[in-house]
Amino acid sequence: MAMTDAERQRKRRAKLKAEAKKLIEVRGSNGEFDERLRVALSIRKLALTNQLSDDVVKLIVKTSEDVFPTKDLSTKKYINKLVLDYLTKE
Amino acid sequence: MKNTSVFDKDINPVLEIASDEDLEALVDYVKTKLSETLTVHESYKLHEPSHSEYADLIAKEVRDMGGNSFANVFRGGEGPSYHEMVCDVAKKIKAPFNKDKSIEDIENAILETILTKALDEMSDEDKQKLMDEMGAKGGLGKGGIATSAFIAIFRSGGFYSYQLTLIIANQIARLILGRGLMLATNATLMRTASILTGPIGWAITGLWTTVDIAGPAYKVTIPCVIHVAMLRKKLNALQCDKCDAMLPDTTMKFCPECGNKVAA
Numbered sequence: 108m109a110m111t112d113a114e115r116q117r118k119r120r121a122k123l124k125a126e127a128k129k130l131i132e133v134r135g136s137n138g139e140f141d142e143r144l145r146v147a148l149s150i151r152k153l154a155l156t157n158q159l160s161d162d163v164v165k166l167i168v169k170t171s172e173d174v175f176p177t178k179d180l181s182t183k184k185y186i187n188k189l190v191l192d193y194l195t196k197e
Numbered sequence: 198m199k200n201t202s203v204f205d206k207d208i209n210p211v212l213e214i215a216s217d218e219d220l221e222a223l224v225d226y227v228k229t230k231l232s233e234t235l236t237v238h239e240s241y242k243l244h245e246p247s248h249s250e251y252a253d254l255i256a257k258e259v260r261d262m263g264g265n266s267f268a269n270v271f272r273g274g275e276g277p278s279y280h281e282m283v284c285d286v287a288k289k290i291k292a293p294f295n296k297d298k299s300i301e302d303i304e305n306a307i308l309e310t311i312l313t314k315a316l317d318e319m320s321d322e323d324k325q326k327l328m329d330e331m332g333a334k335g336g337l338g339k340g341g342i343a344t345s346a347f348i349a350i351f352r353s354g355g356f357y358s359y360q361l362t363l364i365i366a367n368q369i370a371r372l373i374l375g376r377g378l379m380l381a382t383n384a385t386l387m388r389t390a391s392i393l394t395g396p397i398g399w400a401i402t403g404l405w406t407t408v409d410i411a412g413p414a415y416k417v418t419i420p421c422v423i424h425v426a427m428l429r430k431k432l433n434a435l436q437c438d439k440c441d442a443m444l445p446d447t448t449m450k451f452c453p454e455c456g457n458k459v460a461a
Contacts, residue, residue, distance in 0.1 A: 123278040126206065181432035185210035 154194040164194050199250075200240045203257045207300040208279040211429050212252040218379055219428055220248035220255060222366075225374050226420045227258050234258065259425070262417045279425075283307070286422045289415055290404065304426035305352070311365055311423075312351060315400035316344040331360055356444065359430040366427040368401045369420045 110118070134140040150167065153159045159167075171190040172183040212220065227233050235241055235251075235258045244250035260276030261269055263285065269276050276282070280296075283303050287294040292310035294303045316324065324347070331350075351358050363378075370378045435444040442454035451458055 120278065120281070123280055179433065181214065181429055182210050184214045184432060188214055 151194055155197065164191075167194065200238070200254045201257050203253070203260075203275045205256060205260060205279045207283075208256045208259065208425060209253060211425060211432060212256045213249075214432060215249065215252065215428050217246060217248045219431070220252060221246070222370050222374065222378055223255055223259065223421060223424050224248050226417055226424065227255065227262065229373065230262060230417050234261070259418075259421045262414070262421065282418060283422055286415070286419055289419070301429065304422070304429065307422065308362055308365060308426060309348060309351060311401065311404060312361060313344055313348065314404055315365070315397045316347055318400040318403075319397070331357060356434050359427070359434050362423075362427045362430050364397055365401065366423050368398050369423055371398070372402060373416070373420050 133144060134142075138144040150159070154164050154167075168187055168190045172186050177183060212223070224235070227235055235254055238251065238254055240251040240254060248255065256279075257275065260279055260282060262276065263279075263282035264276040277285075280300055280303075283300060284294065284296050287303055287307050290307060290310055292303075292306040294306040296303070319327070327347075347361065351361050367377045370376065436442065437444060437452035437455060437457055439457040440452060440455040442452055444452065
Protein backbone atom coordinates (compact mmCIF):
# COMPACT_ATOMS: atom_id res chain seq x y z
CA MET A 108 0.00 0.00 0.00
CA ALA A 109 1.29 3.46 -0.83
CA MET A 110 2.54 5.60 2.03
CA THR A 111 0.54 8.59 3.16
CA ASP A 112 2.09 12.06 3.05
CA ALA A 113 2.51 12.06 6.82
CA GLU A 114 4.27 8.69 6.75
CA ARG A 115 6.55 9.81 3.95
CA GLN A 116 7.45 12.98 5.82
CA ARG A 117 8.05 11.05 9.06
CA LYS A 118 10.34 8.65 7.19
CA ARG A 119 12.25 11.52 5.62
CA ARG A 120 12.68 13.30 8.95
CA ALA A 121 13.98 10.11 10.53
CA LYS A 122 16.44 9.70 7.64
CA LEU A 123 17.71 13.27 7.95
CA LYS A 124 17.99 12.96 11.71
CA ALA A 125 19.96 9.74 11.34
CA GLU A 126 22.30 11.47 8.92
CA ALA A 127 22.91 14.37 11.29
CA LYS A 128 23.40 12.29 14.43
CA LYS A 129 25.26 9.06 13.90
CA LEU A 130 25.81 7.06 17.04
CA ILE A 131 29.32 5.86 17.69
CA GLU A 132 29.34 2.47 19.34
CA VAL A 133 32.02 2.28 21.99
CA ARG A 134 33.38 -0.58 24.07
CA GLY A 135 32.27 -0.44 27.69
CA SER A 136 29.31 1.46 29.07
CA ASN A 137 31.30 4.72 29.25
CA GLY A 138 33.75 3.81 26.51
CA GLU A 139 36.35 2.85 29.11
CA PHE A 140 37.57 -0.09 26.99
CA ASP A 141 37.52 1.77 23.69
CA GLU A 142 40.94 2.42 22.21
CA ARG A 143 39.71 5.33 20.03
CA LEU A 144 38.39 7.25 23.01
CA ARG A 145 41.55 6.57 24.96
CA VAL A 146 43.73 7.88 22.12
CA ALA A 147 41.62 11.04 21.82
CA LEU A 148 41.63 11.72 25.56
CA SER A 149 45.36 10.98 25.87
CA ILE A 150 46.20 13.42 23.07
CA ARG A 151 44.04 16.06 24.69
CA LYS A 152 45.72 15.51 28.04
CA LEU A 153 49.18 15.82 26.44
CA ALA A 154 48.19 18.94 24.49
CA LEU A 155 46.67 20.69 27.51
CA THR A 156 49.72 19.96 29.66
CA ASN A 157 52.01 21.39 26.95
CA GLN A 158 53.71 18.06 26.31
CA LEU A 159 52.92 18.34 22.60
CA SER A 160 54.55 21.07 20.54
CA ASP A 161 52.41 23.58 18.66
CA ASP A 162 53.48 22.01 15.37
CA VAL A 163 52.25 18.58 16.44
CA VAL A 164 48.92 20.04 17.60
CA LYS A 165 48.60 21.88 14.27
CA LEU A 166 49.34 18.65 12.40
CA ILE A 167 46.71 16.74 14.35
CA VAL A 168 44.15 19.49 13.72
CA LYS A 169 44.97 19.60 10.00
CA THR A 170 44.81 15.80 9.67
CA SER A 171 41.47 15.68 11.48
CA GLU A 172 39.91 17.75 8.68
CA ASP A 173 40.17 14.82 6.27
CA VAL A 174 39.73 11.80 8.54
CA PHE A 175 36.25 11.61 7.05
CA PRO A 176 36.99 12.91 3.54
CA THR A 177 35.04 15.97 2.46
CA LYS A 178 35.42 18.52 -0.31
CA ASP A 179 33.37 21.09 1.54
CA LEU A 180 35.69 23.90 2.69
CA SER A 181 33.27 25.19 5.31
CA THR A 182 32.99 21.73 6.89
CA LYS A 183 36.79 21.52 7.00
CA LYS A 184 36.99 24.91 8.71
CA TYR A 185 34.35 23.82 11.21
CA ILE A 186 36.21 20.58 12.04
CA ASN A 187 39.44 22.56 12.36
CA LYS A 188 37.83 24.92 14.86
CA LEU A 189 36.21 22.10 16.85
CA VAL A 190 39.39 20.02 17.14
CA LEU A 191 41.58 23.03 17.89
CA ASP A 192 39.22 24.09 20.69
CA TYR A 193 39.23 20.52 22.01
CA LEU A 194 43.03 20.41 22.15
CA THR A 195 43.67 23.91 23.44
CA LYS A 196 40.79 24.85 25.73
CA GLU A 197 39.96 23.32 29.11
CA MET B 198 27.97 23.30 20.57
CA LYS B 199 28.11 24.97 23.93
CA ASN B 200 24.58 26.05 24.61
CA THR B 201 22.36 23.37 23.11
CA SER B 202 22.65 19.76 21.99
CA VAL B 203 20.45 20.46 18.96
CA PHE B 204 22.60 20.02 15.86
CA ASP B 205 21.91 20.10 12.15
CA LYS B 206 24.73 19.28 9.77
CA ASP B 207 23.41 21.69 7.16
CA ILE B 208 23.42 24.85 9.27
CA ASN B 209 25.51 24.43 12.44
CA PRO B 210 28.95 24.09 10.78
CA VAL B 211 28.37 27.27 8.76
CA LEU B 212 27.14 29.38 11.65
CA GLU B 213 29.69 28.10 14.13
CA ILE B 214 32.64 29.27 12.04
CA ALA B 215 31.04 32.55 10.99
CA SER B 216 32.21 35.83 12.52
CA ASP B 217 30.16 38.14 14.75
CA GLU B 218 29.57 40.51 11.79
CA ASP B 219 28.38 37.60 9.65
CA LEU B 220 25.85 36.58 12.27
CA GLU B 221 24.64 40.10 13.05
CA ALA B 222 22.01 40.19 10.29
CA LEU B 223 20.80 36.70 11.14
CA VAL B 224 20.25 37.68 14.78
CA ASP B 225 18.40 40.81 13.65
CA TYR B 226 16.15 38.77 11.34
CA VAL B 227 15.31 36.41 14.19
CA LYS B 228 14.63 39.36 16.51
CA THR B 229 11.98 40.71 14.13
CA LYS B 230 9.69 37.87 15.19
CA LEU B 231 7.83 38.22 18.47
CA SER B 232 7.91 34.51 19.25
CA GLU B 233 11.71 34.29 19.26
CA THR B 234 13.40 32.86 22.34
CA LEU B 235 17.00 33.77 21.55
CA THR B 236 17.05 37.05 23.45
CA VAL B 237 15.83 35.45 26.67
CA HIS B 238 18.63 32.89 26.69
CA GLU B 239 21.32 33.29 29.36
CA SER B 240 24.15 33.02 26.84
CA TYR B 241 22.71 35.79 24.67
CA LYS B 242 22.39 38.14 27.62
CA LEU B 243 25.94 37.36 28.68
CA HIS B 244 27.75 37.60 25.34
CA GLU B 245 25.72 39.82 23.00
CA PRO B 246 27.01 41.28 20.58
CA SER B 247 29.60 38.46 20.36
CA HIS B 248 27.15 36.37 18.36
CA SER B 249 29.66 33.60 17.62
CA GLU B 250 29.48 32.63 21.31
CA TYR B 251 25.95 31.37 20.80
CA ALA B 252 25.97 30.40 17.11
CA ASP B 253 24.38 27.05 17.95
CA LEU B 254 21.44 28.86 19.57
CA ILE B 255 21.03 31.02 16.47
CA ALA B 256 20.96 27.87 14.32
CA LYS B 257 18.31 26.32 16.58
CA GLU B 258 16.26 29.52 16.55
CA VAL B 259 16.39 29.74 12.74
CA ARG B 260 15.15 26.15 12.51
CA ASP B 261 12.40 26.80 15.07
CA MET B 262 11.19 29.69 12.91
CA GLY B 263 10.79 27.24 10.02
CA GLY B 264 8.19 25.17 11.81
CA ASN B 265 4.87 25.59 13.52
CA SER B 266 5.40 26.12 17.27
CA PHE B 267 3.01 23.29 18.18
CA ALA B 268 4.47 20.93 15.59
CA ASN B 269 7.94 21.70 16.97
CA VAL B 270 6.84 20.33 20.35
CA PHE B 271 6.06 16.98 18.71
CA ARG B 272 9.42 17.03 16.92
CA GLY B 273 11.14 16.82 20.29
CA GLY B 274 11.41 20.54 20.94
CA GLU B 275 13.27 21.40 17.78
CA GLY B 276 12.24 22.86 14.45
CA PRO B 277 12.23 20.99 11.14
CA SER B 278 15.57 20.02 9.66
CA TYR B 279 17.32 22.87 7.89
CA HIS B 280 17.12 20.85 4.67
CA GLU B 281 13.33 20.73 4.95
CA MET B 282 13.23 24.45 5.69
CA VAL B 283 15.26 25.28 2.58
CA CYS B 284 12.97 23.04 0.50
CA ASP B 285 9.95 24.96 1.85
CA VAL B 286 11.52 28.28 0.85
CA ALA B 287 12.38 26.91 -2.61
CA LYS B 288 8.77 25.80 -3.01
CA LYS B 289 7.50 29.19 -1.85
CA ILE B 290 9.48 31.20 -4.36
CA LYS B 291 8.83 28.58 -7.05
CA ALA B 292 12.45 27.60 -7.57
CA PRO B 293 12.95 24.34 -9.46
CA PHE B 294 14.64 21.88 -7.10
CA ASN B 295 15.06 18.24 -6.22
CA LYS B 296 14.71 17.55 -2.50
CA ASP B 297 17.21 14.70 -2.70
CA LYS B 298 19.97 17.05 -3.83
CA SER B 299 22.47 18.60 -1.47
CA ILE B 300 21.60 21.70 0.54
CA GLU B 301 24.00 23.76 -1.56
CA ASP B 302 22.22 22.78 -4.80
CA ILE B 303 18.82 23.73 -3.39
CA GLU B 304 20.17 27.05 -2.08
CA ASN B 305 21.64 27.72 -5.53
CA ALA B 306 18.26 27.02 -7.14
CA ILE B 307 16.67 29.63 -4.83
CA LEU B 308 19.34 32.22 -5.56
CA GLU B 309 19.19 31.54 -9.29
CA THR B 310 15.43 32.11 -9.32
CA ILE B 311 15.80 35.45 -7.53
CA LEU B 312 18.73 36.44 -9.71
CA THR B 313 16.87 35.61 -12.91
CA LYS B 314 13.87 37.69 -11.81
CA ALA B 315 16.13 40.59 -10.87
CA LEU B 316 18.15 40.47 -14.09
CA ASP B 317 15.04 40.34 -16.25
CA GLU B 318 14.06 43.71 -14.76
CA MET B 319 17.43 45.26 -15.54
CA SER B 320 18.30 47.25 -18.62
CA ASP B 321 21.33 46.39 -20.76
CA GLU B 322 23.20 49.39 -19.30
CA ASP B 323 22.57 48.19 -15.77
CA LYS B 324 23.75 44.71 -16.66
CA GLN B 325 26.87 46.16 -18.25
CA LYS B 326 27.48 48.25 -15.13
CA LEU B 327 27.09 45.19 -12.93
CA MET B 328 29.47 43.21 -15.13
CA ASP B 329 32.04 46.03 -14.95
CA GLU B 330 31.77 46.27 -11.18
CA MET B 331 32.29 42.53 -10.93
CA GLY B 332 35.60 43.04 -12.68
CA ALA B 333 34.85 41.77 -16.18
CA LYS B 334 37.92 42.00 -18.37
CA GLY B 335 37.93 42.50 -22.13
CA GLY B 336 35.26 43.94 -24.36
CA LEU B 337 31.81 42.45 -24.33
CA GLY B 338 29.43 42.42 -27.26
CA LYS B 339 27.34 45.54 -27.87
CA GLY B 340 24.21 43.46 -28.16
CA GLY B 341 23.81 43.49 -24.40
CA ILE B 342 24.52 40.81 -21.88
CA ALA B 343 21.98 38.07 -21.60
CA THR B 344 20.64 36.99 -18.22
CA SER B 345 22.03 33.55 -19.00
CA ALA B 346 25.55 34.98 -18.96
CA PHE B 347 25.12 35.99 -15.31
CA ILE B 348 23.51 32.65 -14.51
CA ALA B 349 26.53 30.90 -16.07
CA ILE B 350 28.83 33.03 -13.88
CA PHE B 351 26.72 32.18 -10.85
CA ARG B 352 26.80 28.47 -11.65
CA SER B 353 30.55 28.47 -12.06
CA GLY B 354 30.74 29.02 -8.29
CA GLY B 355 33.59 30.58 -6.32
CA PHE B 356 34.17 34.27 -5.77
CA TYR B 357 31.91 35.68 -8.53
CA SER B 358 29.04 33.50 -7.48
CA TYR B 359 29.50 34.81 -3.94
CA GLN B 360 29.53 38.37 -5.25
CA LEU B 361 26.12 37.92 -6.89
CA THR B 362 24.75 36.23 -3.76
CA LEU B 363 26.02 39.09 -1.63
CA ILE B 364 24.10 41.58 -3.79
CA ILE B 365 20.87 39.66 -3.16
CA ALA B 366 21.52 39.23 0.59
CA ASN B 367 22.41 42.91 0.90
CA GLN B 368 19.17 43.99 -0.80
CA ILE B 369 17.09 41.76 1.44
CA ALA B 370 18.82 43.19 4.52
CA ARG B 371 17.96 46.68 3.29
CA LEU B 372 14.32 45.67 2.89
CA ILE B 373 13.89 43.88 6.21
CA LEU B 374 16.32 45.65 8.49
CA GLY B 375 16.40 49.02 6.77
CA ARG B 376 20.18 48.85 6.33
CA GLY B 377 22.68 46.91 4.27
CA LEU B 378 24.95 44.20 5.57
CA MET B 379 27.99 45.23 7.55
CA LEU B 380 30.57 42.66 6.67
CA ALA B 381 34.28 42.96 7.34
CA THR B 382 35.16 41.93 3.82
CA ASN B 383 36.97 43.37 0.81
CA ALA B 384 36.08 47.01 0.22
CA THR B 385 35.51 46.40 -3.50
CA LEU B 386 33.18 43.55 -2.70
CA MET B 387 30.95 45.66 -0.50
CA ARG B 388 30.92 48.44 -3.12
CA THR B 389 29.72 45.94 -5.71
CA ALA B 390 27.06 44.75 -3.30
CA SER B 391 25.77 48.27 -2.79
CA ILE B 392 25.54 49.29 -6.45
CA LEU B 393 22.45 48.81 -8.53
CA THR B 394 20.21 49.11 -5.51
CA GLY B 395 17.55 50.22 -7.98
CA PRO B 396 16.86 47.38 -10.43
CA ILE B 397 17.80 44.49 -8.16
CA GLY B 398 16.00 46.15 -5.28
CA TRP B 399 12.79 46.53 -7.27
CA ALA B 400 12.84 42.91 -8.36
CA ILE B 401 13.37 41.69 -4.82
CA THR B 402 10.71 44.04 -3.49
CA GLY B 403 8.29 42.62 -6.07
CA LEU B 404 9.11 39.08 -5.05
CA TRP B 405 8.88 40.07 -1.41
CA THR B 406 5.42 41.59 -1.71
CA THR B 407 3.97 38.35 -3.05
CA VAL B 408 5.64 36.34 -0.29
CA ASP B 409 4.71 38.83 2.41
CA ILE B 410 1.02 38.54 1.71
CA ALA B 411 1.18 34.77 1.76
CA GLY B 412 2.35 34.36 5.34
CA PRO B 413 4.37 36.02 8.05
CA ALA B 414 6.53 32.93 8.73
CA TYR B 415 8.41 33.42 5.48
CA LYS B 416 9.33 36.97 6.48
CA VAL B 417 12.03 35.43 8.64
CA THR B 418 12.79 32.13 6.95
CA ILE B 419 13.46 33.50 3.44
CA PRO B 420 15.98 36.15 4.56
CA CYS B 421 17.62 33.62 6.90
CA VAL B 422 17.96 30.97 4.20
CA ILE B 423 19.44 33.50 1.77
CA HIS B 424 21.84 34.83 4.39
CA VAL B 425 23.01 31.33 5.34
CA ALA B 426 23.46 30.52 1.63
CA MET B 427 25.59 33.66 1.29
CA LEU B 428 27.68 32.67 4.32
CA ARG B 429 28.17 29.15 2.95
CA LYS B 430 29.44 30.59 -0.32
CA LYS B 431 31.72 32.96 1.55
CA LEU B 432 33.19 30.22 3.72
CA ASN B 433 33.65 27.92 0.76
CA ALA B 434 35.62 30.53 -1.18
CA LEU B 435 39.40 30.80 -0.99
CA GLN B 436 40.69 33.22 1.63
CA CYS B 437 43.98 34.91 2.42
CA ASP B 438 45.66 33.25 5.42
CA LYS B 439 46.74 36.62 6.82
CA CYS B 440 43.83 39.04 6.43
CA ASP B 441 40.96 36.64 5.57
CA ALA B 442 40.15 38.66 2.41
CA MET B 443 38.52 36.63 -0.33
CA LEU B 444 40.62 35.70 -3.33
CA PRO B 445 38.86 36.07 -6.68
CA ASP B 446 40.59 33.13 -8.33
CA THR B 447 43.00 30.29 -7.73
CA THR B 448 45.67 31.70 -10.03
CA MET B 449 46.43 34.67 -7.73
CA LYS B 450 49.89 34.75 -6.26
CA PHE B 451 49.41 37.63 -3.83
CA CYS B 452 46.46 38.82 -1.77
CA PRO B 453 44.99 41.99 -3.39
CA GLU B 454 44.20 43.43 0.05
CA CYS B 455 47.36 42.88 2.12
CA GLY B 456 49.92 41.66 -0.41
CA ASN B 457 50.54 38.43 1.49
CA LYS B 458 51.90 35.57 -0.62
CA VAL B 459 49.08 33.15 -1.29
CA ALA B 460 49.81 29.49 -0.71
CA ALA B 461 49.67 27.54 -3.98
